[in-house]
Amino acid sequence: xxxxxxxxxxxxxxxxxxxxxxxxxxxxxxxxxxxxxxxxxxxxxxxxxxxxxxxxxxxxxxxxxxxxxxxxxxxxxxxxxxxxxxxxxxxxxxxxxxxxxxxxxxxxxxxxxxxxxxxxxxxxxxxxxxxxxxxxxxxxxxxxxxxxxxxxxxxxxxxxxxxxxxxxxxxxxxxxxxxxxxxxxxx
Amino acid sequence: xxxxxxxxxxxxxxxxxxxxxxxxxxxxxxxxxxxxxxxxxxxxxxxxxxxxxxxxxxxxxxxxxxxxxxxxxxxxxxxxxxxxxxxxxxxxxxxxxxxxxxxxxxxxxxxxxxxx
Numbered sequence: 480x481x482x483x484x485x486x487x488x489x490x491x492x493x494x495x496x497x498x499x500x501x502x503x504x505x506x507x508x509x510x511x512x513x514x515x516x517x518x519x520x521x522x523x524x525x526x527x528x529x530x531x532x533x534x535x536x537x538x539x540x541x542x543x544x545x546x547x548x549x550x551x552x553x554x555x556x557x558x559x560x561x562x563x564x565x566x567x568x569x570x571x572x573x574x575x576x577x578x579x580x581x582x583x584x585x586x587x588x589x590x591x592x593x594x595x596x597x598x599x600x601x602x603x604x605x606x607x608x609x610x611x612x613x614x615x616x617x618x619x620x621x622x623x624x625x626x627x628x629x630x631x632x633x634x635x636x637x638x639x640x641x642x643x644x645x646x647x648x649x650x651x652x653x654x655x656x657x658x659x660x661x662x663x664x665x666x
Numbered sequence: 667x668x669x670x671x672x673x674x675x676x677x678x679x680x681x682x683x684x685x686x687x688x689x690x691x692x693x694x695x696x697x698x699x700x701x702x703x704x705x706x707x708x709x710x711x712x713x714x715x716x717x718x719x720x721x722x723x724x725x726x727x728x729x730x731x732x733x734x735x736x737x738x739x740x741x742x743x744x745x746x747x748x749x750x751x752x753x754x755x756x757x758x759x760x761x762x763x764x765x766x767x768x769x770x771x772x773x774x775x776x777x778x779x780x781x782x
Contacts, residue, residue, distance in 0.1 A: 549726060554718030587771050594700050594769040597726050598693045598762075601733060605689035609682050616677050622751030623682040626758060630689060633762055 480664075484657035485555050492552050493645050496544035500599070501642055503537045504635045507606075511631065514610075514617055515624050527614065534607035541600035541634070544641075553593065555654045571652035584651050588644040596641035602634035680744030683754040688740055690758030690765075692733025697768025699725040704774050705781065 482490075510530055560570040567574040575585040606627045610617065617624050702709040703721040713724030767773045 545726070549719050549722055550716065553722065557720060558718070590771045591769065593722055594696055594725070595766070597696050597729070598765055598769070601689050601692040601696075601730070602762075605685045608685050612681055612685075613677065620679060620682065620751075622755055623679060623686070626682075626686040626751075626755050629759060630686075630762065633693075633766065637766075 480662045481659050482662060483655060483659050485552075485654050486657075487660060488547065488551050489555075489649065489654045492544060492547040493642065493649070496540050496547060497638065497642050497645065500537060500540035500544055501635070501638050503533070503540065504631070504638075506533060507537060507631060508628075511610075511624070511628060514615065516618060531607075531611055534603075534610055538600065538603050538607045541603045541638075544638075545597050545600055548593070548596065548641075548645075552654055555656070556589070556648075556652075569656050571648070571654055574652045575648075581651055584648055588648055592641045592644040592648070595637045598637040599634040599641075602630040602637075606631055606634075678744075678746055678748045679751055680747040680749055681741055683749045683751060684737060684740035684744045686758045687754050688733055688737035690761035691736045692729055693765035694761035694768070695729035695732055695765075696726065697765040699729055701768055701774055701777060705778055 510533070555571075557572045558570055560567060560573055564570070567577055572585055572589070575581045575589075609623060609627050613620060613623065617627075699709075699713060703713050703725055704710070710721045713721040713728065715727055716723035
């Protein structure tokens, strides 16, 4: 069983960082809702630490997803083929643009994904800061709570768009190549 | 409970408002710089900070840098103040809404056609 370095990095970008970040939203929203009630019991110091670690991990995942996408996977995706190359399998952007039936996967899908995805880390960093700064006091700061909730929802939508198009793009024009890593050998 | 009430009275909303408005600005700039890069080859070239990633590298780096500076300046200005959160939220939500529109390629195409 083997995998190429580019496959591994792309999987790490999409599944390791992006999908994990997306999965974490439900927990964040549940805790935000719980903390929004003035009647909610004050979390223990351990509970508070857990919440800060949880939101901190989400921020790290969000930044890791966009940075690995922009600076690792995207350059492989948009690499230009040398003159005379007819097999575009190793050049996903050019492969998609070579046919009118797939060109919109780049012109619409990739163009949207690569920009909208960046809204998520900015939004989540702000939300994590707000919760770290105000904690339980947020129960009495309705407007700040509302803003945090709206930004979380937008971060979720942005990540879902980026993730969905990432999955589709990887179906039609996967990023391939690079050194091969042997994971397991047959007996 | 008494302690909670004390906290409520002593913690101002300024730092939170600064973070919210700055996040709105940061998100909006991603969309705005994308529009600039699509509208002008010179802007596209300017935003190409890292050639393998193209203009995306400069669009995002510039937006993130300005977001952080805006956050720092607003946080300093509003550190000990209670600001009108209604206006802050309205502005931040407008910027966030615009960022969603400006990162949507059909909207960019429409704006470029209108500008042409």
